[in-house]
Amino acid sequence: MCPSGTWKAMSMAAAIFLQLCYSMEAVESSSHHHPDHKIISLPGQPPVGFQHFSGYITVDDHNHKSLFYYFAEAEITPASKPLVLWLNGGPGCSSLGVGAFSENGPFRPDGEVLVRNEYSWNREANMLYVETPVGVGFSYSKSNSSYMAVDDEATATDNLVFLQRWFNKFPQYRHMDLFLAGESYAGHYIPQLAKLIVEINRKEKFNLKGIALGNPVLEFATDLNSQAEFLWSHGLISDSTYNMFTSVCNYSRYVSEYYRDSMSPVCSRVMSQVSKETSKFVDKYDVTLDVCISSVLSQSKVISPNQMTERIDVCVEDKTVNYLNRNDVQKALHARLVGVRRWDVCSNILDYQVLNLEIPTISLVGSLVKQGIPVLVYSGDQDSVIPLTGSRSLVYRLATELGLNTTVPYRVWFEGKQVGGWTQVYGNILSFATIRGASHEAPFSQPGRSLRLFKSFLEGRPLPEVF
Numbered sequence: 001m002c003p004s005g006t007w008k009a010m011s012m013a014a015a016i017f018l019q020l021c022y023s024m025e026a027v028e029s030s031s032h033h034h035p036d037h038k039i040i041s042l043p044g045q046p047p048v049g050f051q052h053f054s055g056y057i058t059v060d061d062h063n064h065k066s067l068f069y070y071f072a073e074a075e076i077t078p079a080s081k082p083l084v085l086w087l088n089g090g091p092g093c094s095s096l097g098v099g100a101f102s103e104n105g106p107f108r109p110d111g112e113v114l115v116r117n118e119y120s121w122n123r124e125a126n127m128l129y130v131e132t133p134v135g136v137g138f139s140y141s142k143s144n145s146s147y148m149a150v151d152d153e154a155t156a157t158d159n160l161v162f163l164q165r166w167f168n169k170f171p172q173y174r175h176m177d178l179f180l181a182g183e184s185y186a187g188h189y190i191p192q193l194a195k196l197i198v199e200i201n202r203k204e205k206f207n208l209k210g211i212a213l214g215n216p217v218l219e220f221a222t223d224l225n226s227q228a229e230f231l232w233s234h235g236l237i238s239d240s241t242y243n244m245f246t247s248v249c250n251y252s253r254y255v256s257e258y259y260r261d262s263m264s265p266v267c268s269r270v271m272s273q274v275s276k277e278t279s280k281f282v283d284k285y286d287v288t289l290d291v292c293i294s295s296v297l298s299q300s301k302v303i304s305p306n307q308m309t310e311r312i313d314v315c316v317e318d319k320t321v322n323y324l325n326r327n328d329v330q331k332a333l334h335a336r337l338v339g340v341r342r343w344d345v346c347s348n349i350l351d352y353q354v355l356n357l358e359i360p361t362i363s364l365v366g367s368l369v370k371q372g373i374p375v376l377v378y379s380g381d382q383d384s385v386i387p388l389t390g391s392r393s394l395v396y397r398l399a400t401e402l403g404l405n406t407t408v409p410y411r412v413w414f415e416g417k418q419v420g421g422w423t424q425v426y427g428n429i430l431s432f433a434t435i436r437g438a439s440h441e442a443p444f445s446q447p448g449r450s451l452r453l454f455k456s457f458l459e460g461r462p463l464p465e466v467f
């Protein structure tokens with residue numbers, strides 16, 4: 001046990017010991033023994049009128065796998081608002097660091113303090129952010145074999161168990177309307193989790209009311225190969241490089257060879273030309289945005305492997321990384337570091353089966369729609385990594401397959417007096433929307449428009465047609 005109350009008086013030399021001592025003490029109390037996950041106050045946090053919670057939910061008792069969550073109740077009347085589970089992608093990136101603290105959560109770190117995000121999604125819903133799978137962020141396993149060869153299937157199972165057990169801790173949320181939302185590689189996580197929820201729904205009453213997917217990977221080849229035209233039409237690559245990138249070696253082939261360790265000279269040549277022309281100084285996740293969003297950038301490292309290895313970090317510091325690595329912050333969050341030295345945006349210890357990227361999830365989306373679950377696919381329209389054109393054509397193809405007619409023809413939608421983007425709805429159940437001027441992480445770069453879209457999605461209504 002640590003000598004309590006003595007640490008303040010100790011010299012700097014003792015600091016390292018104390019840090020160790022603190023973390024040992026933290027590990028001793030397992031998640032079951034936390035009487036409450038309520039956050040009293042986060043360091044530097046402005047006063048707020050809602051409650052928030054965070055902590056661990058054990059998803060595998062045998063291997064001591066625990067997933068970390070952050071839960072922000074709705075700003076007003078939480079009991080009458082739906083519950084939304086939000087997941088980021090990677091695979092291996094943190095929903096806490098990217099989703100909650102950089103995109104649609106109530107606060108953003110700014111130096112020593114937190115500032116309010118006035119477009120926080122907890123204005124409309126109770127927001128639950130989960131760091132998943134184990135090895136991501138504060139989530140951990142006591143057996144490091146749990147980090148090996150993790151795949152979509154295991155992740156979906158753990159996410160389901162998480163939700164079941166989280167409801168045991170928060171029973172008042174069990175029968176509320178439930179929505180799942182996420183972006184990027186969560187185009188795999190969310191439909192796969194939704195499928196499991198629907199399967200067990202006969203026994204346990206989950207009130208799954210819809211899913212929303214932002215710039216999602218839904219079908220590997222279509223999503224990745226739409227990059228060429230996007231880069232070309234935005235002037236990032238030349239005509240001749242565009243021709244090579246579509247006829248000599250396309251992007252899905254490149255990524256596929258990359259992860260099979262079988263890079264052909266021809267693909268290597270084409271990609272190096274693409275990289276040379278696009279340059280390191282443009283953010284591929286928002287071709288119009290200036291580059292300094294390191295924490296939100298890392299999310300798609302698997303989807304664009306070569307870009308990430310060549311990316312230079314122009315940011316000298318990352319506010320979220322600094323904030324979440326503070327001892328006082330971790331303590332206030334009931335978080336601990338197990339098996340890692342620091343909290344990272346994307347995991348360094350997780351060994352994910354990256355070829356799962358090639359598993360199409362668009363068919364899963366189709367079966368959810370067939371079972372009556374509304375689906376929204378939305379695209380930040382400045383993202384070149386998972387461009388809107390691929391997502392739009394996948395949604396169109398799915399609607400055609402399912403025999404869904406257009407119920408809202410392709411048109412603009414408004415936020416304030418400006419065009420928020422374009423939308424089309426099929427069979428009143430399958431929607432596509434762009435968010436104008438938004439990046440891969442749409443709520444980061446277009447918070448107001450993203451919140452407007454989120455509100456319509458929760459209400460099950462088409463996006464505003466007039467301003």
Ligand SMILES: *[C@@H]1O[C@H](CO)[C@@H](O)[C@H](O)[C@H]1NC(C)=O
Nearest residue numbers: 142143144145147148339340
């Ligand atoms: C698992 O973790 C232990 C202790 O942290 C370490 O000694 C061991 O090498 C690790 N095993 C693997 C397979 O990484």
Ligand SMILES: *[C@@H]1O[C@H](CO)[C@@H](O)[C@H](O)[C@H]1NC(C)=O
Nearest residue numbers: 221225246249250251252253
């Ligand atoms: C991409 O390349 C693969 C392998 O060469 C090919 O099978 C596929 O049709 C190509 N896709 C597109 C959209 O060009």
Ligand SMILES: *[C@@H]1O[C@H](CO)[C@@H](O)[C@H](O)[C@H]1NC(C)=O
Nearest residue numbers: 402403404405406407426427
């Ligand atoms: C879709 O439109 C076609 C052609 O107008 C019509 O025949 C069909 O019944 C419609 N399907 C549905 C599900 O409304």
